[in-house]
Ligand SMILES: Cc1ncc(C[n+]2csc(CCOP(=O)(O)OP(=O)(O)O)c2C)c(N)n1
């Protein structure tokens with residue numbers, strides 16, 4: 581039996597030493613300042629014009645998709661939407677540092693990572709319109725994407741679900757000898773769930789090659805970060821669990837890219853978890869069901885709008901002579917048109933047959949589910965005007 585001594589690393593002190601909050605003094609990596617200028621002595625990650633262009637386009641695409649789909653929700657075309665304005669650098673630039681074989685486990689505001697991976701506009705629309713082309717067969721709310729081919733695990737609504745799952749998935753990757761890691765995205769609010777603590781501890785103890793990527797955007801719906809926790813953000817918790825940790829400016833594309841590259845290399849080579857805390861701000865409302873004017877000021881939003889990640893990255897690209905404003909405008913026009921076309925296609929695709937609702941769990945649907953289905957069908961037959969056969973349930977013709 582191995583001799584174990586859990587005190588072997590503990591130093592003795594003969595005067596009471598109180599370890600105070602903030603002692604760790606965790607700094608935030610920033611490579612571009614708010615005007616897009618490289619910070620003093622910063623070492624920028626290797627990036628060429630083509631990649632910079634793809635990152636910029638992915639961020640613009642994400643923002644345009646968000647704008648259009650908020651509009652579509654307001655028009656009654658989809659039931660719900662959740663935008664990521666202000667957080668595009670955090671989600672896109674982190675995905676850039678990954679390998680296509682790495683698994684992404686996301687919370688719900690990481691559409692930027694999915695865009696960068698190549699999820700198509702039509703795929704976005706089919707999911708949001710819950711039509712029969714949606715691989716989830718319309719059983720989830722809009723924005724609960726998932727795609728096996730892109731190694732993007734289907735999103736779960738209950739906060740924190742993906743965190744222990746990511747630890748387990750990464751453990752499986754290690755056991756199978758795969759040259760791949762898992763990245764797990766979550767908000768600082770989700771880090772208050774028990775699943776965060778269980779997941780991080782499990783990953784640390786079992787040496788799982790997993791990046792825990794926390795978007796600290798300052799809010800969990802209406803609850804500001806200072807009412808959520810008293811410690812030094814989420815980064816301090818990584819240290820507590822024995823997880824290597826980096827704090828990064830989440831609105832700085834190059835810093836997020838560099839931090840995630842370092843984390844990936846460490847996770848893969850040392851077979852260990854790494855926590856990244858990306859400091860950012862949710863410029864959008866929490867979702868289309870939320871109105872932030874009730875809990876934060878316009879001045880606060882304006883302060884953060886000045887740190888916009890897209891503007892900052894464009895300013896840096898400009899200094900490199902890489903920014904082609906005309907080409908970006910043309911890209912944005914084309915993207916707007918593509919999104920609208922895909923939206924119109926998706927809303928005309930029929931929804932799944934109602935029988936699907938009791939399939940895929942049991943080999944043979946049990947009698948009580950069959951009975952409920954019969955009752956549901958009778959109800960639909962009685963009120964057919966409320967149950968149209970396409971996804972566009974209550975909108976007539978608006979764009
Ligand atoms: C277990 C659970 N509790 C509460 C909710 C309701 N809820 C949905 S999003 C959210 C806020 C999460 O905030 P954060 O993790 O910081 O992510 P952000 O929305 O800021 O991106 C809450 C409380 C939920 N989905 N699941």
Ligand SMILES: [Mg+2]
Nearest residue numbers: 767768799800
């Ligand atoms: Mg948050």
